Amino acid sequence: MxxxxxxxxxxxxxxxxxxxxxxxxxxxxxxxxxxxxxxxxxxxxxxxxxxxxxxxxxxxxxxxxxxxxxxxxxxxxxxxxxxxxxxxxxxxxxxxxxxxxxxxxxxxxxxxxxxxxxxxxxxxxxxxxxxxxxxxxxxxxxxxxxxxxxxxxxxxxxxxxxxxxxxxxxxxxxxxxxxxxxxxxxxxxxxxxxxDIAGAVALTIGLVALVLAVTWVGDPALAGGTISAFAVAAVAIVAFFVIELRVDEPLVQLSHFTDRTVAAGTAISAIVGIGLFSITSYLPTYFQMAYRTSATVSGLVPIATVFGMLVSNLATGWLVSRTGHYRIYPLVGTMLGAAGLGVMALLPAGAPLWAPTVAMAVVGLGTGAFMSLIVAVVQSAVPREETGTMTATVNLVRQVGATVATALIGGIIGTSVAMLLPGGLDAATLTPAIVHAQDVAIQRQVADVYQSVFVPIFFGLAATYLVGVVASILLPNIRLSDDPGPLRDATESVPA
Missing domain, CATH: 1.20.1250.20 (MFS general substrate transporter like domains)
Known part of the structure; x- marks a missing residue:
């Protein structure tokens, strides 16, 4: 009722x-x-x-x-x-x-x-x-x-x-x-x-080991533990897939991934975690070091990013519910994300702060265009009795992607900065306050170091969004209906 x-x-x-x-x-x-x-x-x-x-x-x-x-x-x-x-x-x-x-x-x-x-x-x-x-x-x-x-x-x-x-x-x-x-x-x-108790245990062990491994990867003192955790994660995740293919009621229904909507939608969902959530926490440090801003000013760029995400998230949700057409939004959104991060990589050192602020706002606008929408699309492609399972899978891929990418980016930043810093500065104790207390020449050197370290990171994240563009193109040309059943073909009429 x-x-x-x-x-x-x-x-x-x-x-x-x-x-x-x-x-x-x-x-x-x-x-x-x-x-x-x-x-x-x-x-x-x-x-x-x-x-x-x-x-x-x-x-x-x-x-x-x-x-x-x-x-x-x-x-x-x-x-x-x-x-x-x-x-x-x-x-x-x-x-x-x-x-x-x-x-x-x-x-x-x-x-x-x-x-x-x-x-x-x-x-x-x-x-x-x-x-x-x-x-x-x-x-x-x-x-x-x-x-x-x-x-x-x-x-x-x-x-x-x-x-x-x-x-x-x-x-x-x-x-x-x-x-x-x-x-x-x-x-x-x-x-x-x-x-599926066996599948739940295997997946839990695999995810715990994976998260611990990527969390420890930048600490030389935990090198042995990191290798062991990665090994345990690999064995447990392989065991999980074997179990899921054998049990009658699997924890994750792998057969659903033969459906283009589910496969492409899950990949697009992962872009949110890998492409944006992973870099957000490092942006304030980047701007304090590369642009030599205060902590307060450096927070303006993440705010612009999140505000763009909020606006487009609400707007696309309303528009899709009005028309039923949705494929254009992840397609344009992933393109905007790739373009914004590409601009971030190409911005020269010393560019005015409004330039990266606008670029990251565009990334936020693009990401918000499909952040919640893609969950609705994937939900609509599976039977109702498996809605919870598929919703969990989409969220899991996004969260694990964010966790792994965040740890990898942190490790790249830590290692690269330590190698490139000018003599007399210790990467382990380096803070924006220490850098800002140095003479202008040292500040410029540190800014150049952070600029050179973040450029390939921005390019890599832009490439991630380009993968999302391909996945968006692969989404079937279908239209969300007002019926509680599965998605229907775009040629059919949809109630207003």
Whole structure:
């Protein structure tokens, strides 16, 4: 039975609040990490506050996606929100770093269900043609969280203390949970059968080992552990594919990738993580070093990028829901992304700051054009009883791509800068403040070093978007319909 207009509005509001809560948590916490670790006397373990959360939220995606199909997305969603609230409260009461890391792992496990089940519930309660608009609304939570999260985290930490960075999730989460209990409908589960435990274990081991390996790859002291982690990841992932081809109810239905929409759409989704998310965190340092700006000014470029992403995400969602035509948006979006990053690589040292700001805003506009849209397209190409599984797969590819690319870019920057720095400067302790205190000649040398290091990175990321252009061309010429069934051919009429 269709939801009433009022109940559907309550549903979208609840899903938006929950998605925003999950997206905001990581960006708010990022500002307070150094304070938290310092007050707990564990600065050397600071990174695990983030890594633990990231690992848990990544590896649980396929498991929760399958559970959503098996027992219904409502149960998984409400459970995830409840656990997220309780884990947030536990984080605030942490008296030691071990307690905090464990609580953050649990929080990360539940956060995987927030965005994933929000997307799945939208898919289950809308037609393919309606989905892009509502997925874009929910997807807007991520860029908004990037824009306001770090500032909000700093204000909360300085005003109320770091525990409130976590505790603030409780009242907001309770309101969202109350709305969800009323608004989220009971959705019939899909096919039942034996849960793919072997596949879940193999994939979990493989992803954990892979994330750890790429996280450690730039640390010479962990060279042995890095090699071992890569070896474990390779064996576990091969085992996972073998298992998935043999079991009756696989965790990831590999046969769906013979469908052009699924294969091309998943590849395009990976572009978001590899091509943009991976470089965003390094942009402020690049501009502080290469353009010799202050920390405040260097933040303007990521803001322009994210704002462009937000605008085009909402605009394309609305346009696709109006017409049903979608292929032009990932095609133009990937072209814009490639062009913007190509310009970044070609900009000369000493160019005015507005030039890279405009270039990265174009990258954001291009990426936003398909960021949420491609999830709706892939969802519409699979049977409804496998919506959660395929939504999880699309998100997993994007998240793993971002994690691996971020680590690789970090390793390239660290190694290359250390090799090229002028004598007297130590790459291990180099900060923008130290560089800005040097004479003009040294500042120019450092700027040239960072410029030369980032040029091939920008070219490489532009090439990634060009792969997305090819994938967009390979998308079938089909049109999203107002029927709850599969995609129909573009020659058929679609209800207005």
């Amino acid at each position: 269709p939801l009433s207009p009022l109940r559907f509005r309550l549903l979208v509001t609840s899903l938006l609040v929950v998605s925003f809560l999950g997206a905001l948590d990581n960006t708010v916490v990022s500002t307070a990490i150094a304070t938290v670790a310092g007050q707990l006397g564990a600065l050397e373990h600071m990174s695990w506050i983030v890594v633990g959360y990231m690992l848990a939220s990544t590896v649980l995606l396929p498991v929760l996606g399958k559970l959503g199909d098996r027992i219904g997305p409502r149960a998984v969603f409400l459970s995830s929100v409840t656990v997220f609230i309780l884990a947030s409260v536990a984080c605030g009461f942490a008296g030691g770093i071990v307690w905090l890391i464990v609580a953050r792992v649990i929080q990360g496990m539940s956060s995987a269900g927030l965005q994933l089940m929000s997307q799945t519930i939208i898919a289950e309660t809308t037609t393919p043609r309606q989905r892009p608009k509502y997925l874009a609304i929910i997807g807007a939570a991520f860029p908004i969280a990037i824009l306001i999260g770090p500032v909000l985290g700093g204000i909360i930490t300085d005003t109320w203390g770091w525990p409130w960075v976590f505790w603030i999730n409780a009242p907001v989460g309770i309101v969202a949970l109350a709305l969800a209990v009323v608004a989220v409908p009971h959705i019939a589960p899909g096919r039942r059968g034996r849960f």
